Structures are given as structure tokens and as C-alpha cells.
Amino acid sequence: MYKIKEIFKSIQGEGFFTGKDALFVRFSGCNLWNGIIKDRKNSICNFCDTDFRGVDGPFGGSYSLKDLIFTVEKIWNLKFTVGTKFIILTGGEPLLQVDKKLLQALKKKNFFIALETNGTINTNLKFDWTCVSPKENAEWNLKTGDELKIVYPQYRFDLNRVLKLKFKYFFLQPKENMNKQINIQKTINYCSSHKPWFPSFQIHKALGIS
Numbered sequence: 630m631y632k633i634k635e636i637f638k639s640i641q642g643e644g645f646f647t648g649k650d651a652l653f654v655r656f657s658g659c660n661l662w663n664g665i666i667k668d669r670k671n672s673i674c675n676f677c678d679t680d681f682r683g684v685d686g687p688f689g690g691s692y693s694l695k696d697l698i699f700t701v702e703k704i705w706n707l708k709f710t711v712g713t714k715f716i717i718l719t720g721g722e723p724l725l726q727v728d729k730k731l732l733q734a735l736k737k738k739n740f741f742i743a744l745e746t747n748g749t750i751n752t753n754l755k756f757d758w759t760c761v762s763p764k765e766n767a768e769w770n771l772k773t774g775d776e777l778k779i780v781y782p783q784y785r786f787d788l789n790r791v792l793k794l795k796f797k798y799f800f801l802q803p804k805e806n807m808n809k810q811i812n813i814q815k816t817i818n819y820c821s822s823h824k825p826w827f828p829s830f831q832i833h834k835a836l837g838i839s
């Protein structure tokens with residue numbers, strides 16, 4: 630069974646596909662934080678702003694493969710009429726649960742499958758698009774993909790060395806915390822003088838959507 634926090638239609642608000650209609654499947658659970666607010670400051674990843682705990686969100690639940698495919702197809706067909714069938718597998722950490730059978734079933738339904746992962750889990754699974762967002766206090770094992778997105782600042786990363794990794798695009802995304810405005814300015818300053826780093830802003834939050 631796949632434990633799913635929520636399934637929803639929105640636009641991709643960050644990174645390479647910003648502005649694109651997408652169906653999000655948020656897998657429950659993460660290996661870097663238990664999702665309980667009081668424990669966040671002592672967790673390996675201590676700046677998470679995502680509720681991935683449990684299965685109680687819209688269309689959340691414990692799904693068999695068949696039921697999950699049925700549900701994503703149903704939501705896609707309800708909400709979208711044109712364009713690429715674009716699905717984003719996110720979390721939490723989706724690689725704790727995503728498997729070959731799920732990818733094959735989504736492919737059969739002609740989905741373009743994007744993954745958003747924290748990069749701690751290496752994988753041979755084939756996605757159409759892989760976005761890795763490593764965390765400075767965690768092991769980083771998945772070091773290739775399409776898009777690398779580093780929440781900024783995380784000073785333990787050597788951003789010059791990181792550019793040698795096999796990614797097509799390199800994004801810095803301001804960290805969401807009390808210093809958000811400062812982080813935005815730091816991100817802009819760094820990117821403006823260190824190409825190909827490019828800023829990624831969470832447009833969906835500015836628009837007030839999920």
C-alpha cells in the first residue's frame with residue numbers, strides 16, 4: 630500500500646517547471662524529520678515547511694496500486710483538459726515508497742513523471758524528470774538528475790564543487806524562516822554573480838495556492 634498525504638492539482642510553483650499545470654502526489658513520511666513541529670528544530674532537516682505527516686489531506690489515504698492509478702487519472706480528467714499529463718511525486722520523501730510498478734502504471738497512462746527528492750536515497754528507477762534538493766546535515770547519495778535545487782543558505786555546501794555534478798539546471802531557493810527577506814536578497818546576490826545558479830522562488834505561496 631502507498632501512504633499518501635494528499636493528491637491535488639495546482640501549478641508547479643518553483644524550479645524549472647514554474648507555472649506549469651501539475652498533479653501533485655504527496656507521499657506521507659520523510660527520513661529527515663518526523664513531521665512533528667516540536668521535533669523539527671532537532672531534526673536532520675530543520676527548516677521544512679511541508680505537512681507530509683499522515684494520510685489525512687485531500688484524497689489522502691492508503692492506496693493499492695490500482696486505486697492510486699484510478700484516483701490520479703480521475704483527478705487529472707476532472708481538472709485538466711489539455712496539455713501534457715504532468716505528475717509530480719513529492720513528499721515527504723517519495724523514494725521511501727515509489728517503486729517500479731507505480732512508474733510503469735503511470736507510464737501506461739501517459740504521464741510525464743517528475744520526482745522531487747531530498748537525495749538521500751539512491752535509485753535506479755527511471756523518472757522523466759528528477760529534481761534533487763539535498764540537505765546539508767544529511768547524507769547525499771543521489772547526485773545526478775535534471776534539476777538541483779538547494780535551499781539557501783546552507784553554508785556546508787560548496788556551491789562551486791556542486792556545479793561539477795551531472796545536473797542540467799542549478800537553482801537556489803531562499804530558505805523559509807524568520808530571515809526570509811534576508812535569504813531572498815542573499816539568493817539574488819549570489820545568483821547574480823555566480824552563473825549558472827539561478828533563483829527559484831515559491832511562486833505558489835505568493836499566489837496563495839498549494
Ligand code: SF4
Nearest residue numbers: 659662674677721747
Ligand atoms: S527533506 Fe524535504 S520533506 Fe523532508 S523534512 Fe526536509 S524539506 Fe521536509
